[in-house]
Amino acid sequence: MTCADDVDDDAGAAGRIARLVRQGNTWLSIQLVGPIVVDVAGDSQETKRRLLEAAIDEFSCYGIAGARVDRIASAAKANKQAIYAYFGSKEALFDAAYEDRIRDFHACVCFDEYDLAEYGGRMFDKFEDAPETLRLTLWYQVEKSAGPPLEVILDSNADKVGRIAAAQQEGRVSNTYPPVALLSLVRSTAMTWHTQIPELASLFPSDRRDRRDIVVRVIRQILDQ
DSSP states (O other): OEEEEEEOGGGOSSOOEEEEEEETTEEEEEEEETTEEEESSSSHHHHHHHHHHHHHHHHHHHHHHHOOHHHHHHHHTSOHHHHHHHTSSHHHHHHHHHHHHHHHHHHHSOOOTTOHHHHHHHHHHHHHHOHHHHHHHHHHHHHSTTSOOOHHHHHHHHHHHHHHHHHHHTTSSOOSSOHHHHHHHHHHHHTGGGSSOHHHHTTSOSOHHHHHHHHHHHHHHHHTO
């Protein structure tokens, strides 16, 4: 690696050091801004993505309180200060990691207000296939219940509740329960196998298809009331 330093004349009295770092045949330009190193012309988006992926793993295992930014940085092969440069704080990094998984969830799990039972089945499938999303959701409920809500969740909830309400008005979905209650019951039923104590979980049907079938049948029974 080869380095060359230049002083930024427009940086003011304090000065900022612009450094060119050669990696192989490529020169990367970074600036030293106080104690934080910011990559301004290199693979900043790649570094940010690696940090996000490492954060998803770390937070899903340890939650916010137990997670360590040095482990995240090490797993991402990045400078720890890059976390604060890109995300601002450990809490903000958690929000970014969870929002990333929520957007993936929305992309993978199609919502159908006219078939909430199968929607619940698809939720069950996603939690089976992406346990890190489930764990982040549980940590979010425990550690972020008093914090500011995530806009992506507020928007999604408003959209789903509105669509269920419209389907009820059309007479195509049972109106025994209010829209928000139906959405909550579908969500809770889809997660029911994943949120029990280990002693009870040991008695669950071993076949995933049987567990999914029960989820779908229970939601249909709720809708048939």
